[in-house]
Amino acid sequence: MIKLISMLSVVMLVSASCNKNEVTPTDELNNATQIKNTRANFEKLSGKWIFKEYLKDKTVPANSEATIEFSKGESSDILIVNGRSFVNLYSTSFTYNEAQSSIQIAAPIGMTKMAGTPEQMKAERDFHSNLQNVKKFAVEGNTLKLYVGEPATEVMFFNQ
Structure with a gap:
């Protein structure tokens, strides 16, 4: 009986600690x-x-890939951005605002003009719209989080 109570206590403790680490979308x-x-x-x-998902429920087309690649720009406050947004290739740049501890798109997004399925084209428009509104980011190991809006209303997750 004592072994059973001990085992149940351990299971409940592990279960409770797992729930505390779960991060909600609001968090x-x-x-x-x-x-x-x-x-x-x-x-x-x-x-x-490589783009993996959004925090909120947004459809990401199957068998399509979106990427973002950053490289150094002319100054330490600029990064050149290139990638694929499900169908088309795109390019722009991000600037770093040290005073506000934020980033933002510095130039209009230029892209190729290929056509995809309606689902791919919608996902691409959403992807670009979100990129244009990124204000903060976090790099945690091999995961990049781009926070959309100020205050944030969406998060874009990427893996390296």
């Missing part, structure tokens, strides 16, 4: 207000990232 969006993007973090963006 994730609220976390964006605490992010302080430093110049060192800005430099961590370099490289190619």
